[in-house]
Amino acid sequence: MTVSALDAMTLNTCLQEQQHLPRPNFEQHFQQKLSTTVADAWLVATSEDLRWPGVTLRGTRPTPALALLHRYMDLVLYSAVEDTQITQEYLSVITMVNPPRSLARPRMLVRVFRSALMRTLKCVFTRKHETSFALSPQGIYQLHTLPEMRYEQVSR
Numbered sequence: 001m002t003v004s005a006l007d008a009m010t011l012n013t014c015l016q017e018q019q020h021l022p023r024p025n026f027e028q029h030f031q032q033k034l035s036t037t038v039a040d041a042w043l044v045a046t047s048e049d050l051r052w053p054g055v056t057l058r059g060t061r062p063t064p065a066l067a068l069l070h071r072y073m074d075l076v077l078y079s080a081v082e083d084t085q086i087t088q089e090y091l092s093v094i095t096m097v098n099p100p101r102s103l104a105r106p107r108m109l110v111r112v113f114r115s116a117l118m119r120t121l122k123c124v125f126t127r128k129h130e131t132s133f134a135l136s137p138q139g140i141y142q143l144h145t146l147p148e149m150r151y152e153q154v155s156r
Contacts (some may be wrong), residue, residue, distance in 0.1 A: 002096045005042045010037045040099045072112070076103055077153075079115035086111055 014030040047069055049055050050062055080087040088107055093096040102108065123130075 003038055006037045006096075007034060010034055041096065043100055044093065072103075075112050075116045078119065079099055083111055084120075086115070101145045 010033050011030065014026065014033060017029070018026050047066060050057070050066060051070060076084065076086060076090055080090050086108070089102060093100050093103055103112075
């Protein structure tokens with residue numbers, strides 16, 4: 001719904017600018033603006049989809065940077081459990097209030113890496129390792145293997 005609302009706003013902006021552009025240029029102008037409007041949503045959706053076994057890209061291969069992005073997002077999610085500022089920034093990206101690149105701002109990088117370092121040191125000194133992560137591929141797979149739940153409407 002957010003992407004649709006952003007698309008509608010882009011169309012409105014382009015229609016207001018239409019008086020200055022001939023018709024063929026208007027369509028091209030709208031498509032170019034629309035592509036930038038949906039780029040962040042596509043980045044978030046497709047990069048996470050590629051974590052699933054069997055999901056592949058057609059006509060291209062993922063860049064090596066995708067593995068780095070996945071690892072960094074794992075660190076963000078681990079850190080979000082302990083740091084409310086990271087949680088807020090992550091939720092702002094997921095709800096499309098902020099662009100995905102906001103998770104790579106220097107202040108956020110420092111917070112995420114500091115949290116990861118503290119977790120690592122804790123594991124080293126306590127000799128206890130974290131065994132699971134709620135949003136790991138294994139955790140998601142386990143959720144998908146649960147029997148389907150049905151919800152019935154409750155009438156008052």
